[in-house]
Amino acid sequence: MGRDAGNDWSELEAEAGPPSKQQQQTISSLSGIDAAKLAPMLGVYGLSQPGRPEYLFPEQTQRSMFQQMTINCGVSYGAGLVLGGLYGASQGMRSQDATNAKLRLNAILNGAGKRGAALGNSLGILALLYTCSENALSSIRDKKDVYNEIGGAALTGLIYKSSRGIRVATAAGLLAGSALGLVGTVRHHLAKHGYHSFSQAVPKFT
Incomplete structure (x- = not known):
């Protein structure tokens, strides 16, 4: 049966003959089409940015407000905790009241905890306010x-x-x-x- 199908296909090709010049030009022109530019027309978003995920709906290409809030607040708080902790630890190391190793370690831990928590909280609040404000303006302007x-x-x-x-x-x-x-x-x-x-x-x- 496979041999008969192969013969039928060969007969069809023989009847059709080689592609005309116009058909060859049409095929070559189709090869130059950029699928990334046509993607939004076809309902697929993200093809114009290699390495990015593809989306069926344009609103999916943006993070939701709660996703932005989670990322912005988390990163800001973590950065503040680390930077503030390092600054507080350096203050504890330079403390004049630490007369021995035990007191110096205590001063370092206290300084890191105090400064890290303070800066982390401040940056976290700023990130929360910014995310809400930016999304409010985006909703008002619809852009x-x-x-x-x-x-x-x-x-x-x-x-x-x-x-x-x-x-x-x-x-x-x-x-x-x-x-x-x-x-x-x-x-x-x-x-x-x-x-x-x-x-x-x-x-x-x-």
Whole structure:
């Protein structure tokens, strides 16, 4: 039966003959199509970014607010715990009250615990405020761009220092917004000029 099928296929090929010049041109033109550019039309997202996962729905390409909150707060708290702990440990090592090894070890542990917890809590709160502010602006504007990051940072600084008065809160908001604006500008220009690997290394908090 397999031999008969092979003979039938050979007969069909013989009847069809070689492809015409127009058919060859059509086939060669199809080979130049970029599937990554057609992917959104076909309902597949992520093909234009090699190494990234593919999604059927565009909203799946962005993390949800709770995913962002978990990552931002966790990373910020962990970084604050480590950096603050190192700073507190260095203070404990330089303490003049530690006259022997036991007291010096106690001073190091106390300093690391105190400074690490304080900085970790502060950075965790900042990350929480920023994530909520950035997502609120994104929902209001119905758009995801760098302006949400800048506005979210400005609101974060404003709220975080609101108990210190209008002047201090405004200065903190302007400083935080300017810092995020600088980060976003650097990331945008790196991506624009083809340095995608470097632009991805610049922090993005969304």
